[in-house]
Amino acid sequence: MAATRTESKAATEIGAELGLARDDLLEMYRLMVVARAVDERMWILNRAGKIPFVISGQGHEGAQVAVTYGLRKAHDWMVPYYRSVASLITFGMTPREIMLAQFAKGNDPSSGGRQMPGHYGMPERQILSLSSPVATQLLHATGIALAAKIRKTDQVAMTYLGEGSSNQGDFHEGLNFAGIHRLPVVYVVENNGYAISVPMALQSAVEDIAMRAAGYNMPGVVVDGSDVLACYRAGRDAIDRARAGEGPTLIEAKVTRLTAHSSDDQHTKYRTAEEIESEKGRDALPLFRDQLRSAGLLDEESEAAILEESRKVVEDSTDWAEAQPEPDPATAQRWVYADAPPARMDDELWTGARFAGDGGPFGTLAAEED
Amino acid sequence: MAVQTLIEAVRSTLADEMRRDERIIVLGEDVGKKGGVFLATDGLFDEFGGERVLDTPLSESLIVGASIGAAINGLRPVPEIQFADFIFPAFNQILSEAARMRYRSNNSFACPMTIRAPYGGGVHGALYHSQSVEAFFAHIPGLKVVVPSTPYDTRGLLRSAIRDEDPVLFFEHKKMYRSVRGDVPDTDYTVPLGKAKVTREGRDVTVVGYGLMAHYALEAAELLESEGVSVEVVDLRTLRPLDGTTLLESVGKTGKCVVVYEDNRFGGFGAEIAAILAEEAFDRLDGPIVRVTGPDVPGVPYNHVLEDWFMPNPDRIADAVRRLAAY
Numbered sequence: 001m002a003a004t005r006t007e008s009k010a011a012t013e014i015g016a017e018l019g020l021a022r023d024d025l026l027e028m029y030r031l032m033v034v035a036r037a038v039d040e041r042m043w044i045l046n047r048a049g050k051i052p053f054v055i056s057g058q059g060h061e062g063a064q065v066a067v068t069y070g071l072r073k074a075h076d077w078m079v080p081y082y083r084s085v086a087s088l089i090t091f092g093m094t095p096r097e098i099m100l101a102q103f104a105k106g107n108d109p110s111s112g113g114r115q116m117p118g119h120y121g122m123p124e125r126q127i128l129s130l131s132s133p134v135a136t137q138l139l140h141a142t143g144i145a146l147a148a149k150i151r152k153t154d155q156v157a158m159t160y161l162g163e164g165s166s167n168q169g170d171f172h173e174g175l176n177f178a179g180i181h182r183l184p185v186v187y188v189v190e191n192n193g194y195a196i197s198v199p200m201a202l203q204s205a206v207e208d209i210a211m212r213a214a215g216y217n218m219p220g221v222v223v224d225g226s227d228v229l230a231c232y233r234a235g236r237d238a239i240d241r242a243r244a245g246e247g248p249t250l251i252e253a254k255v256t257r258l259t260a261h262s263s264d265d266q267h268t269k270y271r272t273a274e275e276i277e278s279e280k281g282r283d284a285l286p287l288f289r290d291q292l293r294s295a296g297l298l299d300e301e302s303e304a305a306i307l308e309e310s311r312k313v314v315e316d317s318t319d320w321a322e323a324q325p326e327p328d329p330a331t332a333q334r335w336v337y338a339d340a341p342p343a344r345m346d347d348e349l350w351t352g353a354r355f356a357g358d359g360g361p362f363g364t365l366a367a368e369e370d
Numbered sequence: 371m372a373v374q375t376l377i378e379a380v381r382s383t384l385a386d387e388m389r390r391d392e393r394i395i396v397l398g399e400d401v402g403k404k405g406g407v408f409l410a411t412d413g414l415f416d417e418f419g420g421e422r423v424l425d426t427p428l429s430e431s432l433i434v435g436a437s438i439g440a441a442i443n444g445l446r447p448v449p450e451i452q453f454a455d456f457i458f459p460a461f462n463q464i465l466s467e468a469a470r471m472r473y474r475s476n477n478s479f480a481c482p483m484t485i486r487a488p489y490g491g492g493v494h495g496a497l498y499h500s501q502s503v504e505a506f507f508a509h510i511p512g513l514k515v516v517v518p519s520t521p522y523d524t525r526g527l528l529r530s531a532i533r534d535e536d537p538v539l540f541f542e543h544k545k546m547y548r549s550v551r552g553d554v555p556d557t558d559y560t561v562p563l564g565k566a567k568v569t570r571e572g573r574d575v576t577v578v579g580y581g582l583m584a585h586y587a588l589e590a591a592e593l594l595e596s597e598g599v600s601v602e603v604v605d606l607r608t609l610r611p612l613d614g615t616t617l618l619e620s621v622g623k624t625g626k627c628v629v630v631y632e633d634n635r636f637g638g639f640g641a642e643i644a645a646i647l648a649e650e651a652f653d654r655l656d657g658p659i660v661r662v663t664g665p666d667v668p669g670v671p672y673n674h675v676l677e678d679w680f681m682p683n684p685d686r687i688a689d690a691v692r693r694l695a696a697y
Contacts, residue, residue, distance in 0.1 A: 077443065112476030121475050128442060129475040133466050139432055140467070143439020143447075150395065150421055151444055169459070173432035180427070335477040336511050337611075338535035 011288075011295040014229045018236065022297060028069055028228060029292055030306050032061040032285050035086035037310040038095050041318055042102055042117070046263045050322070051102050054263040055118040060190050061086040062284020063225035063253035064160070067188050067235030071158055076239075077148075078127045079141040079159035081134070082118035083190065087160060092125050095313050099321035106327035113327040135161060135168035138187060142174040145185035145248075156242040158186045158235075163252070164195025166209045175250065179216035182247030186238040189250065190225065192257035197270040210252035218248045225255030226284040228291075256282040374554050377547040379521035380410045380486070383528045384448065386558075388418050391446060394532065397424040398433055398450030407452055408488060408547055434460040437483045438468050447483045448532060454489035454541060455501045468537040469512035483538070484531040490543040490582055491632060492681050497669025499544075500677075502581075502633035507539050508609040508642070514538040514563055515609040519584040521552040523607055526561025534563060543581045550585070566613035568620060572602035575691050576620045578643055579630040580606040587630055589684035590691060599695045609639055614646065621647055625656035626697070628690050630682055635663035657697035662690045 015025050039058050046054045057064065064086035071078065073092045080087055085098065097109050101120055104113035110120045110129065121129030128144070130137050141159035148155040165171065166189055178185050189209045193200050206212070213220025219241070223234040231253055238249035256279040260267040267276070292298040374382065388394045396411055396418075402425035405412030415423040426433050430451055437447035451457045457464075468481040491500035508515045516531055516538055518524040524542070531538040569584065570591050577587040584605035591601035604620050606613065621627045627647055629640035644659040662682050664670070670680045 079439075108476075109478070111474055114476060115474055119474070121478065123475075123478045128439075129471060129479050131466050131470065131474065133462055136435060136463060136467050139435025139463065140439035140442065142432070143436035143441070144443040145439070146436055147440040147443035147445045150440075153443075155443070157439075170431055170435060170463075173427070173429040174435070176427060177429065177432050177436060335472050337514070338472065338477075338480060 011229065011291040012297065018229065018233055020229075020232065024069070025292060025297055026302075028065050028232070029288055029298070030310075031065045031090050032086060032228075032288065033306050034095065034310045034313055035061045035065070035089050036285055037314045038089070038098055038317070039085055041314045043259070043263070045102065045318070051104075051117060053116050053118075055082045056259040056262070057083040057085040059192065059256040059258035059279070059283055060225065062228045062288055063188075063190055063223070063231045063255050065090045066228045066231035067251060067253065068158065069232055070236040070239045071156065074124070074126055076126065076155050077141070077144045077157040078125075079137045079144065079157060080120060080127060080130055081137060081160045081162065081165070082130065082132070083162070084120070084160050088120055088127065091127060093120065093122060093127060095317035096320055097122065099317040100324060103321050103324070104327075105321060105324040107324055112331075134165035135170040135174075137161070138165075138174035139170050141185050141187070142178050142183060145178065145183035145242075146181065148184055149181065154243065156184045156186065156239050158188060158239070160188045160190060162195065163189050163191035163193075163200065163209050164198070164203060166212070167195075167203055175213070175216040175218070175248070178248040179218050182245065184242035184245070185248045186235070186242055187248065187250045188235075189252040190255050191252055192255045194257060194261070194270075196261045196265060197267070199270075208252060210250055213250040216248075216250070218250055220250045220252065222252050222254065225253035226282045226287050228284055228288040255284075258283060371553050371555055373551055374521045375548050376518075376521050376524055376542065376550045377408060377410055379524040379554060380528065380542060381412060381414075383525045384411060385414060385417065387448075387529060387532050388414065388422065392422075393444060393446040394448060395422045395424065395440065395445055396448050396450065397426050397437065399426055399428055399452045401425060401450050406450060408544070410486070410488075410542075411450065430456055430458075430460040431463050434463040434468065434485060437485075438463065438471070438481050441481045441483045442479060446532060449483065449485050451485060451487040453495075453499050454487040454503045455498045457487055457503060461506070464507065464513065464537070464539070465510055469510045471512075472536065473512055480535055481537045482535050484528070484534075484540050485537065486540045486542065488544045488547070489541045490545055491664075491670040491677065492545045492582070494672065494674065494677065495544070495670065496672035500670035502631065502664070504539075504541055504609055505633055505637060505639045508639050512536070513610065515541070516563060516607065517541045517543070517581040517609060518607060519543075519546065519581055519605055520550065521554050523561050523567075525554050526559055527563065527607065529558070530560045530563050533560070538563070541581065545582055546585070561607070564608045564611040564613055566604050566606045566608070566616040568602060568616065569605045570601065570603040572600040572624065574600045574624055574695050575626040575628060576602045576604060576624045577628045577630060577687060577691060578604045578606065578617065578640070580609065581632070583630040583632055583682060586682065586684045586687055590687035593684060593688045594691055597692070599691060601691060612646075614650070617643065617646070618651055621651050622654045625654055626694050627655075628660045628662060628687065628694060630662045630687055632664050632682055634666050635661060636666050638663055657694050660690050660694050662687050
């Protein structure tokens with residue numbers, strides 16, 4: 001399965017074939033620029049000591065925007081992973097909402113400041129909350145698709161993962177079930193060649209994760225993640241298939257990771273300087289910009305306008321989010337369950353004894369001294 | 371009023387609830403045409419069809435993980451894990467996902483689902499068809515853990531579990547499936563989660579148990595009555611959230627407590643009961659808190675002599691109560 005490239009034709013010509021208008025192409029580029037600007041700001045904030053942790057999507061934006069672009073906002077479901085910044089922005093999450101998660105503020109819509117940065121989720125946008133164990137989300141997307149099929153909601157679930165996650169058992173269990181029931185779900189592997197430091201050759205006996213799709217009787221599509229329009233085609237075809245009741249698709253976008261795994265990783269320990277430098281040539285952002293330039297869709301003026309807008313958006317979202325209130329520790333015990341917080345043991349016999357917290361007579365005495 | 375076995379109570383309640391609420395689906399291994407290996411879902415496939423009663427592959431993580439997704443997208447899944455012993459491939463989905471979904475999303479998302487799992491020994495099931503696994507799960511904030519001991523409670527608690535807004539683990543003791551019978555009203559009653567029940571009143575010693583051990587505690591109390599030892603029995607029914615009030619009131623009255631659980635002794639659920647009593651009831655206790663439990667070996671051995679050696683029973687409970695009463 002050789003990855004295809006589409007750059008021999010003009011972007012407008014390919015766009016027209018794909019049903020993408022000029023405005024769509026420019027919007028996809030704008031989303032990529034904004035996502036990159038937001039992502040770069042996260043690293044600056046981290047290095048400035050303002051946010052303790054960053055996990056990045058730089059190098060993935062082209063595939064993320066393009067594969068996601070064909071979803072129906074607030075109708076379909078997105079089940080993201082921790083590098084999904086550009087996918088989330090494409091699906092309607094705003095830079096302010098993303099920055100609230102970065103600063104872990106009290107009004108952070110993803111978790112109210114409870115989760116590490118990168119763990120997004122918003123019910124009103126149909127973006128499911130994610131955890132840190134990898135590949136668990138594939139089963140949630142599979143179950144969402146099962147419910148969509150049973151309830152006949154015409155929804156598609158799209159979920160994303162790294163190639164490292166594709167080695168978890170949940171990958172097999174989810175794809176097998178989706179294949180059996182022909183569920184409306186799209187699995188998008190963003191293969192950047194590394195599971196933190198472990199290279200592809202030590203992760204998988206086959207070169208393409210998409211090959212595994214054959215075992216689940218679904219199409220496995222390899223696409224060059226630096227080719228935005230090829231990624232759009234792969235995403236659109238998979239979404240159409242799913243919505244038409246023809247079942248799931250496994251897409252593997254070969255992307256590059258332009259940064260370390262996270263702000264706690266030193267990737268020069270396992271990547272050469274030459275490799276890090278040469279990988280910049282696989283960055284979809286400048287490649288797509290060049291495509292749009294040569295197609296006459298982007299000139300210096302319009303390009304500068306997009307950059308200026310993204311700069312403003314990042315400034316605004318950063319300043320605004322940073323100024324939002326911290327979560328109140330008094331709320332930290334809420335929402336373990338839907339109903340009231342754990343009951344206190346304060347009936348007549350056991351006055352002051354506390355069942356849920358620091359227990360016993362000593363805890364009670366300490367509390368009374370306060 | 372009808373008399374049902376515990377398994378009939380499970381089955382009829384699942385059917386009632388599925389008739390009441392079309393969002394409810396049942397999924398698991400062999401739950402379809404076969405009706406489950408214990409026949410807990412027998413007849414559901416015929417009545418509700420393959421779309422609401424799904425036979426899954428042997429994929430426990432999928433059974434729970436897809437249930438989470440289905441719950442997120444508007445259904446009320448009631449997944450079955452064929453034996454509690456086989457729940458561990460799904461442990462990550464239960465612990466890291468279902469139990470934390472509400473908390474980690476600050477109440478934006480929830481996982482209303484009831485995971486049913488047959489558990490327990492005394493059925494010649496050996497190491498991998500006999501385990502009591504409740505301690506692993508009762509430890510987890512965000513989960514509710516239920517262990518009914520009668521057909522009446524099974525119906526009432528299963529209704530409450532299915533209608534609850536949070537994930538519930540519903541453990542059914544295999545030995546009780548067909549050996550325990552009881553009256554069940556033909557009404558839509560519920561038994562609230564988080565409420566224990568004093569199933570026998572007494573003055574001298576409180577015996578706390580759940581599941582099969584709640585029955586053995588009652589049998590032990592009968593044995594001791596003729597000896598003049600008055601035993602109060604508390605059936606916890608829900609392990610989390612725990613009904614501390616009933617527990618503390620009972621032990622506050624008797625001043626002595628035997629905790630019975632079938633699981634391994636070390637770190638078992640009853641150890642938490644003992645810790646709570648030590649903290650909250652210290653100045654009401656007239657003796658040590660005593661545990662009657664399974665021994666600390668890695669599982670229930672198969673041969674019937676070995677299995678009998680493993681299992682707590684009414685005589686062992688009575689012995690412990692006798693010693694504690696005399697303390």
